Amino acid sequence: MTDDAPELRASDADRERVAEVLRDALAEGRLDMEEFEERLDATYKARTYGELAPITRDLPVGAVAVPKVDMVKKAELSDGSWAGRIVGGEGSSTWGVAVMSGFQRKGRWTAPKRFTGVAFMGGGEIDLREANFADREIVINCIAIMGGVEVIVPPGVEVVVRGVGIMGGFDEREESVPGDPGAPRVIVTGLAVWGGVEVRRKPTRAQRQALREERRRERLERREQRRELRASVRDEQHEAHREMLEDHRDMWRHAHDPHRKRARARDDD
Template sequence: MRDSQQGALSPEERQATVDRLCAHFARDAMNTTELERRLDIAYAARTRAELVALEQDLPALRSETRADVPAVPAVPAPAADGAADVAAPAPAPSVPVDPSRPVQENDLIVSIWGATERKGSWVPPRQLTAIAVMGGTDLDFRQATFATGTVSVRLLALMGGVDIVVPPGVRVEWGGIALMGGVSTPERDTPPAPDAPVIRLTGLVCMGGVDVVERHPGESARDARKRIRKDRKARRRLASGD
């Protein structure tokens, strides 16, 4: 039993402890200062015993189940007879997934009193953990090569921000906790296809923000706003029959 407590830690064990500490914080079991202190210990821990000690004085968490399969958008019902013959927006072409590409299981990005970015040509891991404590993290998936259909991004934003840019054809899902913080996801005029790769965001945002925007590769934020306004005007004209 002693060896099981002293053995080398896996990234999954460390992350599971971090997730439980964040859940305890969300249930008011500790304040922000105490959470930051325990997170520092968790990421510096070398043995399981050190991780176990971080939760010994905390109440047991009630287990929660979460669907592990992304929801598929409902198919619109056919228009009733006599209704206006306006076609629903066609789904955006899916970003291709190349399962033959080598992919990391886990990766970690930490921004404490600083800024970190991941952009350009890269292969997102199956699970990416991004920590922003009074700092900023930029994740740009526009030129990324997806080797897996689902990329899990675990966020911890404490008085920090995470900006995420995705291309059309990628679905983004948020299933985390925001306390005195905000999470913004794009309003899509064109829905992703059912087989589109999924970026699943979870974690904790406390006195910080997560902003997800959709842009084409090489497109600036200003050009994206112009394109969206132009597309919406064209759809309104089509719907009105002008």
Template sequence: MTQPLPGRSDLDIRASDTERTAAEERLRAAVETGRLPLAELDARLDEVHTARTRGDLETACRGLPVPGPRDSLVVDRPATSRGFVAGVFYGFERAGSWIVPARMTTWSMWGGGRLDLRKARFTSHDTVIRAFALWGGTSIIVPEDIDVDIRGIGLFGVFDKRAKNHIPKPGTPRVVIKGLALFGAVVTKTKR
């Protein structure tokens, strides 16, 4: 970033398109987390689109925090995955940025599956994942900043409970993982 000229504030510098896009995302994240009423969004977006300087963008985003990489884990958008996924003689994977439904069931039968929740968002504060592995395996990767409760059982198989984590911050999403591993495995891991 270039230094402003002497006597000139950083807020007087002309706003770039990238900075306008970041301000729009900041406003939308504030609506998703309940910090900004939806009724105010259009007026503030108009301020962003007509902003000439960085100071004008800051005025449009007044009173709002700069979103972090994991803000707004619970979103008011439809799930991007169905509530049922199966890997029968093959596999399935849900990873990257996706939206988890409130209730999800996975089947791994003579195949495998992988759910990666590290970049996922949730449709509900309480999510239930029912994982069934019959002569197959499912791997579930959870981030450190959500509440995880594992209640599955292994019958001649393994239902791993390593992803249970520390006491989460109030208001974080809660994921309950339950199901059955019969001659198979459901493995849960916590990763950043």
């Protein structure tokens, strides 16, 4: 990794590339388990390229290139904090319509101040987990007629549901969950007739990756503990076997001691 712009924010992809280098180093025996865990923890805590640089400096293929400042998009510089995801502007999409079909808004996009989704005998998905926000408060207006709209929000976002259901309904389970400081507020409103609008809270891709990494770390720890236990049992078995051999040697020496043989012979005479 170069030091041209160490203060630049590192992305989730940068951290994952460093984590992959560490996994390879662990598999090749360049790092022991304790070093791997320490460096992996530092990787996921790193916010800038300057903090990532020392982690793989002594490992092969450990460079993570720092992009040129004039080519870095604002979304790529975001460290995942809410301040970095409230970008202003008009939004990259303001409506979606599904008539006996479906529509999706997901991935890296900018949710506008007001988005309208219409599903007539069809379905729509509005996924905000990887999205940026045009404002700190956005409104998602859903019209579901004999169809459904699913709104997916990341953890930490405050959700307010104000929709009206006629022989249909709006899911309000996520409404009572408090938001993180500085997180955007998502207001879900509209009308559901013989249909439904569902609000679901799901982890982001980075959070899922961190959870998988944590589970992998736990599996490695359990595997190491089992290996140590087996080694301890083998050591105990070896020690018991060694003591048994020593006992047999002592018995043989005692039985074949020439002084004891001569003494027994005199006693017999």
